[in-house]
Amino acid sequence: MELTPRLKKISELIPKGSVVADIGTDHAYLPTYCLLSGISPRAFAMDVNQGPLDRARDTVDKYGVADRVELRLSDGIAGLSPGEADVIVIAGMGGLLIQNILSAHPDVLKEGTLLILQPMLAQKELREYLYSSGNAVTDEYLAVEGNKVYNIILARAGLKYTPTPEDITIGRNIRRNSPECFDAYRDKHTGILNKIISGYKKSSNDDTDKILSLERELKMW
Ligand SMILES: C[S@@+](CC[C@H](N)C(=O)[O-])C[C@H]1O[C@@H](n2cnc3c(N)ncnc32)[C@H](O)[C@@H]1O
Numbered sequence: 001m002e003l004t005p006r007l008k009k010i011s012e013l014i015p016k017g018s019v020v021a022d023i024g025t026d027h028a029y030l031p032t033y034c035l036l037s038g039i040s041p042r043a044f045a046m047d048v049n050q051g052p053l054d055r056a057r058d059t060v061d062k063y064g065v066a067d068r069v070e071l072r073l074s075d076g077i078a079g080l081s082p083g084e085a086d087v088i089v090i091a092g093m094g095g096l097l098i099q100n101i102l103s104a105h106p107d108v109l110k111e112g113t114l115l116i117l118q119p120m121l122a123q124k125e126l127r128e129y130l131y132s133s134g135n136a137v138t139d140e141y142l143a144v145e146g147n148k149v150y151n152i153i154l155a156r157a158g159l160k161y162t163p164t165p166e167d168i169t170i171g172r173n174i175r176r177n178s179p180e181c182f183d184a185y186r187d188k189h190t191g192i193l194n195k196i197i198s199g200y201k202k203s204s205n206d207d208t209d210k211i212l213s214l215e216r217e218l219k220m221w
Helices: 005-012 029-036 050-062 095-104 123-132 165-169 179-202 208-220
Strands: 020-023 043-047 069-073 087-093 114-119 137-145 148-156
Touching (some): 005 087, 005 114, 005 137, 005 148, 043 050, 050 069, 095 114, 123 137, 148 179, 179 208
Parallel strands (some): 087 114
Antiparallel strands (some): 114 148
8 A cells, every 4th residue: 555745754753563543534544554564553543524434444444454443433532532542643634623623632632642743724823832732843844745845743742842933933843854845845935925025015004014024934944
């Protein structure tokens, strides 16, 4: 079984031997791959909708891992008990939805649990939430698929850390961890910032403060 580069990168970040819970699993490709490749002895494939869980059932049956991948109908992590999984993956959703899923059941996040989060949007807001809720980001990685760049955030439940502005805006250790993707990532963000700045500069309003703040952010990159 082959994963897309985004899911493959996530699988590479799961420590060998970990029990994984994949929240919003859809086809259960990630947990199935973790079983087949020997990363995980057991896994949970969880989704809030029955349709995706039916697709997950087809995948685990097809690859003969149904006895070790438990399917659960669950809103976020509601259906998981503290400590049941070593690693919780929430991928392919918006950052605010991921934040809502985590904040709805903080009791499930046993100290030390590794969170692997792949937000499609609102990465900055998710990072701010993780640091402020005592589930600090330890590392961030990038995955490139076609012309898209994806952020993969690793955080540790119960860990406290005071982030720098770069940790919030760019991502902790991201340049060091994913040097091969960093130029594409930086170009995407500086392109957006430059567009917004030139929009403000053309406007007849006094947007000096906003422009200065965006230029500071641009400098950070
Ligand atoms: C775009 S798919 C992502 C599938 C896979 N995780 C990936 O990254 O390729 C989003 C999945 O999340 C599920 N989902 C959305 N909200 C959820 C929630 N609150 N709890 C669990 N699953 C949810 C959807 O039903 C859908 O199957």
